[in-house]
Amino acid sequence: MALTSQLRAALVHIHAGSSAAGLRSASSSSPQQQNPALIESTEEFVFVERLIAPSRIPDPPKHAGPAPSGWTPPAETPPPLPYMIRRSRMHNIPVYTDLTHGNRKMTLVRKVEGDIWALEKDVKQFLQELTGKDMPTQVNEVTMTLKIKGHFDQELKSWLSSKGF
Amino acid sequence: MSFPKKPGGKALDVLQNLPRITLANLRPEPGARKRERRRGRGQHGGNRSGRGHKGERQRGTRPRLGFEGGQTPFYLAIPKYGFNEGHSRRPQYQPLSLKRLQYLIDLGRVDPTQPIDLTQLVNARGVTIQPLKRDYGVQLVDEGSDIFAAKINIEVQRASEGAIAAVERNGGVITTSFYDPISIEILIRPVPFFMRGQPIPKRMLPGEDMVPYYTSAENRGYLADPDKIQQARLALAQKYGYVLPDISRDELYHMLAMRKDVRQVFFGLSPGWVVNMAERKILKPTDEKLLKYYTS
Numbered sequence: 001m002a003l004t005s006q007l008r009a010a011l012v013h014i015h016a017g018s019s020a021a022g023l024r025s026a027s028s029s030s031p032q033q034q035n036p037a038l039i040e041s042t043e044e045f046v047f048v049e050r051l052i053a054p055s056r057i058p059d060p061p062k063h064a065g066p067a068p069s070g071w072t073p074p075a076e077t078p079p080p081l082p083y084m085i086r087r088s089r090m091h092n093i094p095v096y097t098d099l100t101h102g103n104r105k106m107t108l109v110r111k112v113e114g115d116i117w118a119l120e121k122d123v124k125q126f127l128q129e130l131t132g133k134d135m136p137t138q139v140n141e142v143t144m145t146l147k148i149k150g151h152f153d154q155e156l157k158s159w160l161s162s163k164g165f
Numbered sequence: 166m167s168f169p170k171k172p173g174g175k176a177l178d179v180l181q182n183l184p185r186i187t188l189a190n191l192r193p194e195p196g197a198r199k200r201e202r203r204r205g206r207g208q209h210g211g212n213r214s215g216r217g218h219k220g221e222r223q224r225g226t227r228p229r230l231g232f233e234g235g236q237t238p239f240y241l242a243i244p245k246y247g248f249n250e251g252h253s254r255r256p257q258y259q260p261l262s263l264k265r266l267q268y269l270i271d272l273g274r275v276d277p278t279q280p281i282d283l284t285q286l287v288n289a290r291g292v293t294i295q296p297l298k299r300d301y302g303v304q305l306v307d308e309g310s311d312i313f314a315a316k317i318n319i320e321v322q323r324a325s326e327g328a329i330a331a332v333e334r335n336g337g338v339i340t341t342s343f344y345d346p347i348s349i350e351i352l353i354r355p356v357p358f359f360m361r362g363q364p365i366p367k368r369m370l371p372g373e374d375m376v377p378y379y380t381s382a383e384n385r386g387y388l389a390d391p392d393k394i395q396q397a398r399l400a401l402a403q404k405y406g407y408v409l410p411d412i413s414r415d416e417l418y419h420m421l422a423m424r425k426d427v428r429q430v431f432f433g434l435s436p437g438w439v440v441n442m443a444e445r446k447i448l449k450p451t452d453e454k455l456l457k458y459y460t461s
Binding site for chain 1: 168174175176177264267268270271272273274279284287288309312313314315355356359431432433434438439440442445446447448449450451452
């Protein structure tokens with residue numbers, strides 16, 4: 001708001017200035033002339049820099065415990081388990097749901113490192129306690145992913161974040 | 166933490182220790198492949214071949230879809246009504262829930278110590294605006310208003326009452342303002358616009374149908390009276406049952422009070438200026454008529 005008043009101040013200055021009908025050169029004329037067609041300035045470039053999008057994903061600020069939106073940061077030291085689940089690029093837990101053929105529900109756990117069979121055993125035990133049923137799972141050792149039949153993404157996310165991943 | 170990458174694991178051990186895999190050793194999982202029923206062959210596929218008994222069903226001469234034997238079909242009996250008439254002329258607003266906004270602030274993608282603009286939201290990849298699909302901006306939706314806990318100065322294009330209450334309850338400031346489609350295009354992609362070398366245009370005022378929305382204090386419109394806005398803030402606090410925090414005592418009051426001028430598209434940059442990205446300079450016009458136009 002203050003800057004349109006700056007423009008108005010410039011208008012007043014032109015009125016009070018000496019020569020009438022400024023020169024109409026198309027683009028930047030030399031500032032040495034009496035009435036320059038343009039004023040160059042670098043002070044307000046700060047505002048332009050604010051508009052440029054960042055090219056890297058910023059690191060999340062430090063939170064003590066879960067953030068108001070429900071996002072929990074990973075533990076400082078990874079838990080002492082034979083497997084590790086890395087966070088995604090956007091600092092979230094890599095558990096995703098999948099729906100194929102309109103009715104085939106699956107849950108996918110990605111970015112697993114270490115002993116994936118131990119993770120499969122723990123996940124099966126957790127789901128056994130949760131549902132009382134034995135959920136079919138598929139381990140892919142090449143891509144190091146774990147697929148589970150059914151949608152369990154919320155439960156698995158909270159379980160993994162409680163473990164400290 | 167750092168596990169050595171052993172691709173394959175047990176599958177690789179199996180591959181190395183068992184005999185060579187050939188076509189003779191491979192077999193699909195039992196139950197994975199089921200033989201198809203070939204029509205016109207055998208006890209179950211033959212005889213009438215799944216076509217039924219006589220009539221149009223077996224002979225394949227059924228009428229078109231929707232035909233009801235001569236009775237006026239459903240799709241002709243119901244009269245036309247212009248539900249979707251003029252759909253391409255209706256302004257759309259991409260919803261932004263308070264839950265998502267809180268998530269963006271928590272992950273550091275949106276800075277709450279600076280005024281939050283549509284540019285900031287798009288740069289943080291919080292929303293995606295498509296101006297060519299008649300998007301006129303973003304609307305704040307009150308999903309997640311109970312977990313919202315951030316003090317921000319936010320400017321959106323539409324906001325629900327619950328969202329306004331949630332923002333003001335935490336000591337923030339919310340404004341609704343109008344951007345015409347050209348301004349929206351420039352706002353969401355400022356750098357390609359600056360590379361064009363054109364002067365920043367002045368933002369147009371809303372059309373007749375949107376003026377009541379943006380001049381009313383209940384919607385915190387940018388054209389509304391500031392005193393009425395203060396009254397509306399108090400009224401909303403009474404309605405939703407919270408104490409309105411006094412923002413004039415806040416240390417970020419200067420930032421919270423920052424608002425764009427009616428004709429301004431970017432914070433800090435006036436219409437009429439040309440931005441030179443290569444030399445990091447701003448060129449301002451000095452011609453009287455141009456200044457008069459851009460300040461009108």
